Amino acid sequence: MARIRSxxxxxxxxxxxxxxxxxxxxFLIGLWNEADDNGVFQWKPLTLKMRILPGDNADASELLAIMEEVGVVMRYEAEGASYGAVRNFRRFQRPERPKPVHPITDEVEQFVALPSNSHTCSKKKHGAVGGQATNGRNSVNHPEPNEQPSLDDNSVSEHRQNIESHGPMEEGIGKVIHSSLRSECERAPKPKSETPKRGTRLPADWQPSxxxxxxxxxxxxxxxATAEIFRDHWRGVSGDKGCKADWDATWRNWVRREQGFSGNRPIRSGPSNRPKTAADRADEHAAYMLEKYAGGAR
Structure with a gap:
């Protein structure tokens, strides 16, 4: 049964x-529709011709031979029947629930780039590939069943570079990256927002440090004196208005307002660099005259 492919x-x-x-x-694109979810199809040229190119004057056996010669398909024998496999099929076709129907060998698994953790309904068979019998996994280095593909920071970009430089039909173009794993690599983690600090009420025994x-x-x-007023005021405020996240900052703002209301100037540790005004010079002259004449200077 033909399947939808991308x-x-x-x-x-x-x-x-x-x-x-x-x-x-x-014809190769048509084979994708005819192949099962592992990229394996029955090697029946006449049947394939009627399903893929029914209205064209083409020889399916000749087309399969051309593709086999360049290595985009591989013919093998299993269970007394002939089958074909499409190179790197599972690297670019990723069915959500694979349901393969044809037998597969170790070499074919590597040829179609079948992931080691992929579920398969077909039993693995040891058949003949290219006229030679296959025996086990001697020529294929398969990871353990629970081993996941390496996902370093360069995996996705390396995978894309390999596709652009070699193409999907070229051999050895990099690691197999599932669509779900690739989306996790490309999806940057969202930064966690900091939990805002909750306000508290002023302790009854609060004193400025x-x-x-x-x-x-x-x-x-x-x-x-200001601390007593400050404490009585905020202890008497009810609800959320009486809660502050930073009581030290609240105290400093209170002091600034008190300083503004009283008209007191901040006490400076050193001489002021502010330029003297006419009023300052008048005050200095009045103090000088008072000291000179009222203080008994003759």
């Missing part, structure tokens, strides 16, 4: 595919 865009520039005759290229008290003095505010 055509990889890299196929049209693949050197091996482009080198085939036009009718052979069309030495640093907070110094901050008040530097701004001309009495830390002792």
């Amino acid at each position: 055509v990889h865009p890299g196929l049209w520039t693949d050197e091996t595919f482009v080198g085939l005759p036009a009718m052979a290229r069309l 030495p640093e907070l008290a110094d901050f008040a003095r530097q701004n001309g505010v009495d830390p002792v």
Whole structure:
């Protein structure tokens, strides 16, 4: 039964595919529809011709021979019947629930790029490939059943580079990457948003720390008296308005407002670099005259 298959865009520039005759290229794509989910089809040229090219004057046996010669298909014997396999079929065709129906050998598994952890309904058979008998897995290095393909940061880009440079029909183009695993590689993890800090109420015995008290003095505010007012005010505020995430910052803002209301200037540790105004010079002159004449200077 024919199946729906997808055509990889890299196929049209693949050197091996482009080198085939036009009718052979069309026949190869038709084989994808006739092959089972492992890329295996029955080697029956006449039947394939009637299913793929029923209205064309073409020799299916000749087309299969051309494709076998360049290595895009492989013929093998199993259970007394002839079968064919399409190279790298499972690298580019990824059925969600594979249901292969034809027997398969170790060499064919490698030829069609069948993943080692792929589920298969067909029993593995040891048949003859290219006129030679196959015995076990001597020539194929298969990973363990539970082993997953390596997924380093370069896997996806390397896979794409290999397709662009070699094409889907070329041999040895890199690691098999399943669509589900590839999507996980390309999908960047979303950064976790930080949980906002929840506000708390001011403790009943709250007192400003030495640093907070110094901050008040530097701004001309009495830390002792202001702390009592600050504590009584916020202890009396109900609900969420009485909760703050940072009580130190709330204290500093309170001090700044108190300094602004009282008109006190911050206490500076050194001389001010502010230029003198006319009022400053008038005050200095008045102090000089008062000291000179009222202080008894003669």
